[in-house]
Amino acid sequence: MADTLTSQSAPGAAEDDRPIVWFDIDNTLYSASSNISHAMGTRIHAYFVNLGLSHQEASELHLKYYTQYGLALRGLTKHHDVDPLDFDRKCDGSLPLEEMISYDPELRKLIEDIDKSKVRIWGLTNAYRLHAERVLRILKLDDLFDGLVFCDYNVKNFVCKPEPEYYEMVAMALKQANVKDPSKCYFVDDNRKNVDAARALGWGHCVHFCEKGLEAMEGGKIKAIDDAREPAGMDYRPRFAQPFTLTEAIGLDVGVLTDEIARLQNSLKHLKDTQTILQSTLKEEGESPDPELKKAFEENQVVIGSQEERISILKMALAEKGVVAGSHYDPQPAAEPEVALSETNEDTEGVYLQKPVQACMLPGLSLSLIMDPTNKPKGPSPHYSLYQREVFKNGGQKGLLPNFSVHPEQLSDSVKAKLNDRGYFYVNSNAGLGWTDRANREAFYRWRIIPRMLVDTNTRDMTVDLFGHHLPAPIIFAPIGINKLYHTQGELVPAKIAGELGLPYCLSTAGSQPIEDVAKANEEGASKKTDSNSVYNFSGYREANATSPRFFQLYMGHDDEVTVSLLERAWKSGFDVCMLTVDTWQLGWRPTDVDIANYTFYYPGTVGNEVGASDPVFMRKYGKELEKDPGKWIDSSVWHGKAHSWEKIPWLIREWKRISKGRPFLLKGIQSVEDARKALELGCEGIVVSNHAGRQVDGAVGSLEILPDIVDAVGDKMKIIFDSGIRTGADVFKAIALGAHAVQVGRLYIWGMSHEGETGCRHVMKSLLADLDILMTVGGYQSLKDVNRSALRYNPSGVPPSVGQFAKL
Numbered sequence: 094m095a096d097t098l099t100s101q102s103a104p105g106a107a108e109d110d111r112p113i114v115w116f117d118i119d120n121t122l123y124s125a126s127s128n129i130s131h132a133m134g135t136r137i138h139a140y141f142v143n144l145g146l147s148h149q150e151a152s153e154l155h156l157k158y159y160t161q162y163g164l165a166l167r168g169l170t171k172h173h174d175v176d177p178l179d180f181d182r183k184c185d186g187s188l189p190l191e192e193m194i195s196y197d198p199e200l201r202k203l204i205e206d207i208d209k210s211k212v213r214i215w216g217l218t219n220a221y222r223l224h225a226e227r228v229l230r231i232l233k234l235d236d237l238f239d240g241l242v243f244c245d246y247n248v249k250n251f252v253c254k255p256e257p258e259y260y261e262m263v264a265m266a267l268k269q270a271n272v273k274d275p276s277k278c279y280f281v282d283d284n285r286k287n288v289d290a291a292r293a294l295g296w297g298h299c300v301h302f303c304e305k306g307l308e309a310m311e312g313g314k315i316k317a318i319d320d321a322r323e324p325a326g327m328d329y330r331p332r333f334a335q336p337f338t339l340t341e342a343i344g345l346d347v348g349v350l351t352d353e354i355a356r357l358q359n360s361l362k363h364l365k366d367t368q369t370i371l372q373s374t375l376k377e378e379g380e381s382p383d384p385e386l387k388k389a390f391e392e393n394q395v396v397i398g399s400q401e402e403r404i405s406i407l408k409m410a411l412a413e414k415g416v417v418a419g420s421h422y423d424p425q426p427a428a429e430p431e432v433a434l435s436e437t438n439e440d441t442e443g444v445y446l447q448k449p450v451q452a453c454m455l456p457g458l459s460l461s462l463i464m465d466p467t468n469k470p471k472g473p474s475p476h477y478s479l480y481q482r483e484v485f486k487n488g489g490q491k492g493l494l495p496n497f498s499v500h501p502e503q504l505s506d507s508v509k510a511k512l513n514d515r516g517y518f519y520v521n522s523n524a525g526l527g528w529t530d531r532a533n534r535e536a537f538y539r540w541r542i543i544p545r546m547l548v549d550t551n552t553r554d555m556t557v558d559l560f561g562h563h564l565p566a567p568i569i570f571a572p573i574g575i576n577k578l579y580h581t582q583g584e585l586v587p588a589k590i591a592g593e594l595g596l597p598y599c600l601s602t603a604g605s606q607p608i609e610d611v612a613k614a615n616e617e618g619a620s621k622k623t624d625s626n627s628v629y630n631f632s633g634y635r636e637a638n639a640t641s642p643r644f645f646q647l648y649m650g651h652d653d654e655v656t657v658s659l660l661e662r663a664w665k666s667g668f669d670v671c672m673l674t675v676d677t678w679q680l681g682w683r684p685t686d687v688d689i690a691n692y693t694f695y696y697p698g699t700v701g702n703e704v705g706a707s708d709p710v711f712m713r714k715y716g717k718e719l720e721k722d723p724g725k726w727i728d729s730s731v732w733h734g735k736a737h738s739w740e741k742i743p744w745l746i747r748e749w750k751r752i753s754k755g756r757p758f759l760l761k762g763i764q765s766v767e768d769a770r771k772a773l774e775l776g777c778e779g780i781v782v783s784n785h786a787g788r789q790v791d792g793a794v795g796s797l798e799i800l801p802d803i804v805d806a807v808g809d810k811m812k813i814i815f816d817s818g819i820r821t822g823a824d825v826f827k828a829i830a831l832g833a834h835a836v837q838v839g840r841l842y843i844w845g846m847s848h849e850g851e852t853g854c855r856h857v858m859k860s861l862l863a864d865l866d867i868l869m870t871v872g873g874y875q876s877l878k879d880v881n882r883s884a885l886r887y888n889p890s891g892v893p894p895s896v897g898q899f900a901k902l
Contacts, residue, residue: 110271111213115242117282118218118225121302122232123194125283132193136184137165144173163286164219164244164253177221177246185224186490196233196622204237216241217263217280219253223490233622236471254282255290258402264294293408335403342410350407357400357407364397472552473876474565475624477866480859497848499860501820501841508844515691516578520843522691524681525791529784532795533818538893540797540827540885545873553869554876555862559812559835560670560757560778561633562642565595565625566862567829567877571816571839572646572672572761574603574731575693577700579847582606585614586846590854592618594862595626597642599672599837602659603731605700607707608645612666615641625862634754639667646672646761649737649745650730656745658710660752669756671749672781673742676762679734681789694727702726742775761816762789764799766806773807779834780807783816786839797828801882804832822864829877830884 116122120130134155141151158168169175207214214237218225222243229235242263244253252258267275276297282288283302292299342350371390375382487493497507509517523530557567570591577583583605591598592615600611619626619641626641645663649656660671686692694701705711705726706719719725728734746758760772761781772780782803784796796817804813815833819825820841828836838861845857874880 109213110273111211112274112277112279113213113215113240113267113272114207114279115215115217115281116238117284117287117302118216118220118228120283121281122200122228122234123197125304127193129188129190129193132188133184136187140169140180140183141165144175162253163255166246167251167253171250177251181221181223181246182490185220188224190227190231194228194231196231198622201233201237204234212279213239215239216243217254217282218243220244221246223486233624233627236475236624239470254284254287258405259290290405290409293405293411295408335399335406337406339406339409342406345410347411350411354404354407357404361397361400361404364393364400368393368397470552473554473556473628474552474866475628477555477566477625477859477862478870480863481867495856497853499845499857504844504857505840508847511847512579514689515693516847518683518685518689518691519575519578519693520573520840520847522683522685523787523791524683524789527787528791529789529793529795530787530818532793533784533787533797534795534820535893536795536797537818537820537824537827539888540831541888542823542826542830542868542872543884543886544871548873548875550870550873550875552875553866554878555865555869556628557835557877559597561631562597563628563630563632564597564642564835565628566865567833567835568825568858568861569597569599569644569814569835569837570842570858571837572599572601572644572674573839573843574601575605575701576843576846577605578693579843580850582850583700583703584611586851586854587842588612588615589618590842590851590858591615592641593621593623593626593855594858595619595623595629595641596858597644597670599644599646600663600668601646602648602704603701603727605703607703608659608662608666608668609707612637612639612643612668615639615643616667633669633756635667635669635756636665637667639669641667642670643668644670644672646674648674648678648731649741650733651735652711652714652730653744655708655711655714655730657748657752658708659704660749662708664753664756669753670759671753671756672759672761673745674761674785675737676764676783676785676789678732678736680732681785682791683788692724694724696723699723705730739771739775742777746776757812759812759814761814763803764794764796766799766802769803769807773811777811779812779814781814781816781837782833783837786817797831800828800831800833808832822861822866822868825861825865826868826872826874826877826880827885830880830882832881 123129138148138151138155141155142148144151146154154168155165158165162168162171166175166177166180169180170177204214216225216229216238218241220243222241222245225241225243226235229238244251264275267278272278275295278296279298279300280288280291280296281300281302282291283304285301285303288299288301368390371386371393375386375390378386484495498504505521508520512520555566557564559567570587575583576587580586584600585606588598588600588611598611598615600608604611606614616637616639629642631639631642643666645660645668647656647659663671680686683691693699702719702723705715711726711730712719715725715729722728742760749756749758757778758776759779759781760768760777762783762785763769763772763780764782764784769780769782780803782796782800784790784793787793796815800813800815807813812834813832814835814837815828815831816837816839819828819836819838825836838858841857841861842854845853845855847853849856869875869877874884
């Protein structure tokens with residue numbers, strides 16, 4: 094036998110006897126109209142040509158191998174010593190699948206409607222695992238499939254559909270899966286021969302998926318799709334010498350066929366009994382077995398293989414006659430020896446085993462539980478950790494590496510080459526000497542995570558409920574102004590990515606795109622269904638039929654009519670949480686900004702006025718002044734330099750509640766217990782514990798330092814969002830452990846979009862989610878809901894070994 098197929102089951106799977114619904118992957122889970130078969134056929138033809146064949150020879154061999162073996166690659170490996178993994182990389186792996194197929198909500202709903210309490214859903218494909226998993230991931234079906242059987246290209250002489258050996262091996266896989274009666278299984282495939290072969294082996298519910306009127310490429314030839322049964326006897330080539338062909342078997346009477354099947358089954362039983370005795374004797378003789386016994390054992394194996402193949406041919410002949418073989422036709426195979434997978438077995442590395450599982454020898458066919466390579470079933474949160482593997486695969490198989498590092502310190506430094514000084518220092522500058530920014534990072538360093546071992550973290554729960562929003566993770570895109578300094582599309586970029594991830598996007602009053610346009614971008618992202626935003630849901634009322642969480646950060650000027658207009662626009666655009674920033678009505682002293690006069694609003698052709706310039710009330714009252722003074726909007730309505738006091742807050746809360754029909758109101762910039770209590774007293778539903786990322790008061794307390802005190806004071810009475818200094822998944826974990834309900838992330842996504850727009854922003858945020866997910870997995874924490882201070886230890890004298898520097902020229 095060429096290789097080992099190991100069936101790995103989750104705890105309790107041995108008692109799971111639900112039948113399996115098998116789905117073919119290609120041209121079954123997606124339409125042939127995608128033309129993937131055409132693109133694949135073209136690549137396979139080119140592969141033949143690159144072997145030194147003429148185009149005509151390539152076409153002839155392509156068709157011959159496909160007809161003879163069901164897969165052109167089988168012929169290539171058999172007759173041309175081709176590396177199947179090289180073939181896979183150049184053919185399947187090079188397909189631009191993401192451009193050819195996409196998520197189909199109706200298909201997902203169809204699969205979701207299958208009652209999983211009664212059946213399991215598996216894939217059954219001739220493709221290699223990488224291609225099959227990629228298709229399922231693009232179609233957003235990977236979390237719905239319990240397993241996958243695929244052709245293992247690592248194995249010499251692998252088999253594929255419709256070869257009888259393929260289905261015989263699948264039958265052994267069924268046995269491992271505790272399916273005693275294959276006639277109760279279901280099978281859907283677009284290839285009639287595959288369906289007939291499965292039916293011949295007693296699979297009771299076989300469906301031919303046929304898209305009449307479309308075309309597909311088979312064996313390098315384009316043909317119209319129909320459901321006609323082709324004479325299978327013309328194509329089938331047995332592995333062993335047989336006394337008759339499939340065509341000849343089809344010509345026999347049904348009674349003759351069934352009698353011969355019964356005779357062969359009886360013969361097989363005796364042969365296998367003999368093999369068991371011979372195998373036992375050979376094992377006792379150790380390294381010096383009797384040559385005659387060994388020869389007899391090997392000859393018996395050939396006879397067994399030949400007779401099993403003959404039975405398959407006879408059953409295929411029955412299927413051609415329209416007779417479905419029942420379970421009484423199936424030979425009763427001898428019990429497979431149980432192989433206990435112990436800690437010393439390499440196959441068990443990374444697999445959570447509650448009891449021994451069975452391993453069986455199946456050449457050329459591999460069985461794996463999908464889609465998470467570590468065999469983790471679907472849980473409350475997506476397996477964000479798989480993004481790491483996606484990056485690895487893109488590098489290893491396609492040579493595609495990330496264009497920038499997501500290591501926070503390197504990311505902060507590398508973005509300088511992407512931005513002019515004004516853009517770079519606006520996002521990276523800090524107040525004074527940068528000690529508050531340093532205090533933020535040192536606070537994270539002093540809190541240390543205590544890992545826990547032997548915890549079932551095969552699924553993780555990162556979800557959080559916040560103001561009626563059920564979020565896939567406790568991460569909010571923080572409000573940051575003037576995003577056009579970092580990308581021409583400005584706030585439209587992070588708003589769209591937030592929608593894709595189902596995470597809240599908070600728009601700043603100092604934004605460089607109109608409120609309404611940002612809402613549209615966020616909705617566009619949400620319309621692209623992903624594993625992440627599929628978790629999101631909302632219980633409550635909001636405007637604009639919003640399908641993604643949107644918060645609005647307010648800088649409150651001293652013109653109440655303008656303030657009300659901003660709130661009304663935000664509400665009508667689907668922003669349903671108002672967050673008033675109370676620490677930045679005047680910009681802090683930032684030396685690096687002073688050094689280069691970095692106040693973009695005073696420069697010709699300025700950006701940052703878009704929210705005001707699109708506001709009807711502001712433009713009615715101050716439009717002419719704005720034409721003369723580009724700083725009018727920012728100086729009067731954002732960083733106006735005139736302080737508000739607590740007395741103004743009740744009015745603002747009332748106005749927001751009136752406009753939004755009672756939606757939550759928060760204060761951002763709280764750094765003391767006294768202020769937190771005051772916010773609670775005035776009716777705020779939440780606060781954001783923030784020092785504006787160290788950009789306002791130099792030498793202030795680190796935001797994480799004060800978080801535990803504030804949590805102890807009001808954490809059970811209002812929602813607490815943490816802000817300032819989040820860089821990694823560990824940072825998110827620590828803030829949640831110390832009592833925050835969610836965190837805001839700002840500089841990270843700005844750095845990402847500065848590098849590569851949407852792609853960079855998406856990469857950074859998916860990396861952060863993967864970082865947190867992996868930390869929980871290896872750290873032994875299944876749910877963030879159960880994480881508290883007992884998960885941390887405080888080291889009061891801890892100083893980071895490499896202190897991050899504040900921005901400087």
